Amino acid sequence: MAETVAKAASPARTNLRSDAMVGPRGAKPRRRLSGRNIMLYGTLIVVSLYYILPLWVMVMTSLKGMPEVRLGNIFAPPVEITFQPWVKAWSEACTGLNCDGLSRGFWNSVLITVPSVILSILVASVNGYALVNWRFKGSDLFFTILIFGSFIPYQVMLYPIVILLREMGIYGTLWGLVLVHTIFGMPILTLLFRNYFSTIPEELFKAARVDGAGFWAIYLRIMLPMSLPIFVVALILQVTGIWNDFLFGVVFTKPDLYPMTVQLNNIVNSVQGVKEYNVNMAATLLTGLVPLVIYFLSGKLFVRGIAAGAVKG
Amino acid sequence: MSGQPKRLLRNLNAKIAALPMILTTLVVFVGGTVWTVVYSFTDSKLLPRLRWVGLDQYERLWSNSRWLISIENLLFYGVMSLVFTIGMGFLLAVLMDQKIRFEDTFRTIMLYPFALSFIVTGLVWQWILNPQFGVQEIVRSWGWESFNFDPLNNPDTVLYGLLIAGLWQGTGFVMCLMLAGLRGIDEDIWKAARVDGIPTWKTYLVVIVPMMRPVFITTLVIVAAGIIRLYDLVVAQTSGGPGGNASQVPAMYVYDYMFQAQNLGQGFAASTMMLVSVLIVLIPWAYLEFGGKRNG
Numbered sequence: 001m002a003e004t005v006a007k008a009a010s011p012a013r014t015n016l017r018s019d020a021m022v023g024p025r026g027a028k029p030r031r032r033l034s035g036r037n038i039m040l041y042g043t044l045i046v047v048s049l050y051y052i053l054p055l056w057v058m059v060m061t062s063l064k065g066m067p068e069v070r071l072g073n074i075f076a077p078p079v080e081i082t083f084q085p086w087v088k089a090w091s092e093a094c095t096g097l098n099c100d101g102l103s104r105g106f107w108n109s110v111l112i113t114v115p116s117v118i119l120s121i122l123v124a125s126v127n128g129y130a131l132v133n134w135r136f137k138g139s140d141l142f143f144t145i146l147i148f149g150s151f152i153p154y155q156v157m158l159y160p161i162v163i164l165l166r167e168m169g170i171y172g173t174l175w176g177l178v179l180v181h182t183i184f185g186m187p188i189l190t191l192l193f194r195n196y197f198s199t200i201p202e203e204l205f206k207a208a209r210v211d212g213a214g215f216w217a218i219y220l221r222i223m224l225p226m227s228l229p230i231f232v233v234a235l236i237l238q239v240t241g242i243w244n245d246f247l248f249g250v251v252f253t254k255p256d257l258y259p260m261t262v263q264l265n266n267i268v269n270s271v272q273g274v275k276e277y278n279v280n281m282a283a284t285l286l287t288g289l290v291p292l293v294i295y296f297l298s299g300k301l302f303v304r305g306i307a308a309g310a311v312k313g
Numbered sequence: 314m315s316g317q318p319k320r321l322l323r324n325l326n327a328k329i330a331a332l333p334m335i336l337t338t339l340v341v342f343v344g345g346t347v348w349t350v351v352y353s354f355t356d357s358k359l360l361p362r363l364r365w366v367g368l369d370q371y372e373r374l375w376s377n378s379r380w381l382i383s384i385e386n387l388l389f390y391g392v393m394s395l396v397f398t399i400g401m402g403f404l405l406a407v408l409m410d411q412k413i414r415f416e417d418t419f420r421t422i423m424l425y426p427f428a429l430s431f432i433v434t435g436l437v438w439q440w441i442l443n444p445q446f447g448v449q450e451i452v453r454s455w456g457w458e459s460f461n462f463d464p465l466n467n468p469d470t471v472l473y474g475l476l477i478a479g480l481w482q483g484t485g486f487v488m489c490l491m492l493a494g495l496r497g498i499d500e501d502i503w504k505a506a507r508v509d510g511i512p513t514w515k516t517y518l519v520v521i522v523p524m525m526r527p528v529f530i531t532t533l534v535i536v537a538a539g540i541i542r543l544y545d546l547v548v549a550q551t552s553g554g555p556g557g558n559a560s561q562v563p564a565m566y567v568y569d570y571m572f573q574a575q576n577l578g579q580g581f582a583a584s585t586m587m588l589v590s591v592l593i594v595l596i597p598w599a600y601l602e603f604g605g606k607r608n609g
Contacts, residue, residue: 134327
């Protein structure tokens with residue numbers, strides 16, 4: 001069953017990969033202004049406006065002073081550019097508990113994301129390797145449960161995990177949240193690594209065995225160096241996923257350890273005081289900046305990552 | 314007697330490597346789920362306790378107007394979101410598949426919202442849909458004084474407001490899946506259709522869409538599983554309002570009863586219902602995917 005689950009997921013992945021490498025096939029389009037082309041590009045441009053608009057509005061609003069925000073049109077570029085909202089969002093915005101800005105949430109998110117990403121990739125890659133090359137009785141069964149388990153709504157498992165973390169003495173700490181991210185990253189990452197490792201020729205593995213290499217030696221000397229691209233895909237997937245998490249941050253940490261998303265929501269949706277829309281938009285943009293930078297830098301690898309992430313749902 | 318520990322020790326390193334997976338599946342996925350379902354039949358309040366009350370929690374759940382609204386909202390949002398994400402995703406993929414120029418640019422533009430969190434998505438659209446400064450005000454300033462577009466503050470339209478944001482975030486991703494599906498179709502099919510003189514739109518409708526059935530089904534399951542979890546977007550964009558509960562969703566109900574109202578039993582019963590709804594989506598899919606192989 002696990003085989004079929006993995007297969008069901010893989011066509012989209014491999015297709016996306018080939019599409020990323022090959023691009024559209026056939027002859028280059030003829031350059032002319034036919035009615036069909038006007039319709040085609042017209043539609044695409046209108047649709048693109050819908051997608052670009054929020055980013056544009058975010059940037060423009062965050063560069064205006066409050067008087068200008070109140071007067072003007074949210075789509076218009078600022079008459080007078082000011083970076084004050086950014087400074088305020090970063091270091092002074094209030095969440096109701098404290099007024100030291102988003103910087104606290106940013107550093108919390110960094111402290112959460114870095115170990116979570118490293119640990120989850122480490123655990124899942126070794127696990128995927130064991131599932132491909134060192135199968136044991138029951139390994140496929142556990143893998144199947146793992147994949148189907150990723151469809152269980154998190155809400156069902158929240159409270160048992162709270163109890164578990166409390167018993168371990170790490171409820172409300174960064175390490176508790178790191179553990180939670182490792183657990184819930186496991187299905188998709190294991191699938192990713194398992195599929196990738198199974199494309200590495202088995203002869204290599206066998207030759208290394210004959211030469212006397214053991215479990216860890218083969219992983220470190222053969223699998224790891226041969227699979228760097230998939231590690232990058234996993235890295236992109238995890239950094240964006242964990243950075244964007246809200247639910248786990250709210251449930252498993254305490255207010256002074258809240259990740260950036262939670263703090264952002266508390267800043268913008270807090271009821272007290274006059275709403276400073278420019279500061280809110282600067283804060284929103286700041287929170288979105290890390291995944292956006294990763295997205296624009298990684299390009300096609302991101303597409304590969306999310307296609308693999310497809311099974312996660 | 315001596316065979317038992319030996320068998321356990323064989324392949325020991327692999328078992329150590331797989332230990333996190335074994336613990337996760339057994340303790341968290343299976344154990345946690347069973348635990349929650351079992352405790353949904355108790356009257357746990359502040360702390361979980363095993364005092365059985367049968368189906369009481371479920372009766373209370375299904376007679377709670379907030380829960381009923383949540384379910385109604387989720388059904389409406391879910392159907393609309395499924396139809397539009399898959400419809401729009403497919404149409405965009407078809408447009409992208411016309412051997413266009415700047416394909417990478419268009420793809421980058423359509424997909425970037427997917428990199429952003431639902432919190433960011435919700436907050437941006439809350440601002441754009443703000444009646445005092447946003448779209449409504451701009452259209453009015455163009456001279457159409459009576460223009461009304463304030464979905465987030467009207468209980469009847471708030472779900473459309475969420476939908477605009479949700480579609481913005483997710484359609485690019487579905488487009489990518491669909492485009493991969495289109496690219497996976499053999500070029501010969503297209504040649505055959507052209508030789509037979511079938512118009513392009515008809516080829517898509519009659520030949521390509523049925524051929525892409527697996528892609529559609531996978532997408533459907535992914536999108537549906539995401540919709541059932543819908544939470545962050547609502548928290549950020551509307552906080553469940555206006556009017557307190559016009560845009561409530563089940564995940565919010567669960568969170569509030571579990572961690573705010575200290576009525577654990579209700580939270581467990583509600584989360585069990587969420588699990589049931591996932592199974593309703595998942596079981597037919599698993600059946601089609603693994604049971605119906607003979608037909609496909």
